[in-house]
Amino acid sequence: MTDTVRILDTTLRDGEQAPGFSMTPDGKLRMARALGALKVDVIEAGFAASGQRDSDAISEIARQVEGPVIASLARATRGDIFAAGNALAPAPRRRIHVFIGTSPLHREFKLHMSRETVLENIRSAIAYAREFTDDVEFSAEDAIRTERDYLVECLSAAAAAGATTLNVPDTVGYTTPDEIFDLFRFLSNHVDRSSETIFSAHNHDDLGMAVANSLAAIRGGARQVECAVNGIGERAGNCALEDLVMAIRTRSDAFGVRTDVDSTKIMAASRTLAQITNTRPARNKSIVGANAFAHESGIHQHGVLQNRETYEIMKPEDIGLTTEAIVLGKHSGRHALAARAEALGFVLQGEKLEKAFAAFREVADEVGIVDTARLLGLLSEQETGRPQRLWKLNKVDIRAPVAAKGHPVARVELEHGERGRVTDIASAPGALDAAFSAVSQMIRVPARVHALEMQYIAADPEQTCPDEQGANVLVEIQIEVEGEIFSGRARARDILPCCVSAYIDAASNAEAVRAVRGSFSAGARAA
Incomplete structure (x- = not known):
């Protein structure tokens, strides 16, 4: 089994269809270019059958973005597949991603289909998609709540019809790491497929376990994970691309796999998405949040000043971030103040440091974060005895x-x-x-x-x-x-x-x- 995990980015499809994250065609193209620079393996650019606007956006991405495979989602119907095939036509490397619900809930209440009818739809849909491209992915929607024997039957039928990627999505974010690990191990041993056909994981974050479940799926045999930048997506979102990629990179000893993503472009992709959607990730969001590499606690700052590895397991440069890790606030200590003061040309020692620190704490208690201008004013006042000259x-x-x-x-x-x-x-x-x-x-x-x-x-x-x-x-x-x-x-x-x-x-x-x-x-x- 290969040690490389493919990254399918669904920011422009699952992410974009979530409330609050809609993008214009120009915005989607700009984001697709950022994903191309990130070197994801597959960009799921949209759902062509959802409307002409989305179809045109997919075509423009297919025409202008080089590198990744460009994909479109399609239900297991001829109309959807035809729309996807036409939209993807300009792409030198293209994929049609066919899906149908397989769980009892979806069969009975959404599709009104029997088990055999669903199987017939899988076979015919994939065969038709193969007329447009050899790269066809099949998703068994709500796979986690599908009977295991029937899921094996559906995935085997898809592989026999020509699907080269078999996606096992946790559509509603219900599973746990132990369960999904066991499921992928089971499927790896029971689904009939060629050696080139790989399993894919697509996890939602309804219970906060999308990244953990995706990593467990990799351990169970998945060799593609479907992610979104900043973790956006339906409801609570998808597996966050930045979290998954950096977990694999940082804990290669635990997972034994790699990706081809250029991690130094992660921050640029995150910021591009935030600008396009006018939604920033939370301050405490892992990897890309404003606090991810910031330290205000005096104890932490002292350690970081001696050696960043005392409190950082990754370097900000690894994700393309140049930052001043030390944030001066009311929790900061003397070591951090002295280090920042020295960088600004002020030497603080002994009584001078104590006096400056007392004045600093007074300001920090009032304003929270003490920025460069305010700190310079404070230090100048301590040096000259003249009041701070701030606007x-x-x-x-x-x-x-x-x-x-x-x-x-x-x-x-x-x-x-x-x-x-x-x-x-x-x-x-x-x-x-x-x-x-x-x-x-x-x-x-x-x-x-x-x-x-x-x-x-x-x-x-x-x-x-x-x-x-x-x-x-x-x-x-x-x-x-x-x-x-x-x-x-x-x-x-x-x-x-x-x-x-x-x-x-x-x-x-x-x-x-x-x-x-x-x-x-x-x-x-x-x-």
């Missing part, structure tokens, strides 16, 4: 035009410890864009918004609030300045000022980092 939002006014083609105008007033009160105006197609532009003009940091995430957290219904709402807004923003990404965050009562304050925070970080680099460069020239 602060005083007022933002938006004037919306009466004319339909007019642009909003934003008037923004900022306060700075050295420059005092500064006001500027700007116009842009959107109100926030106009406010951001005015801020950039004042801080002198030209930037574009890379990502913006907002949480509007309402007060508890039983909480008494003077304004009846009592809501709290948290905004996290990323801006791009000369090709580099800088982050900012703000918390406020109102959405618009909170977004502008977060932009100010990010722009201030960019300004601070550039100033530090400028002073280092000047020092190097003087030396």
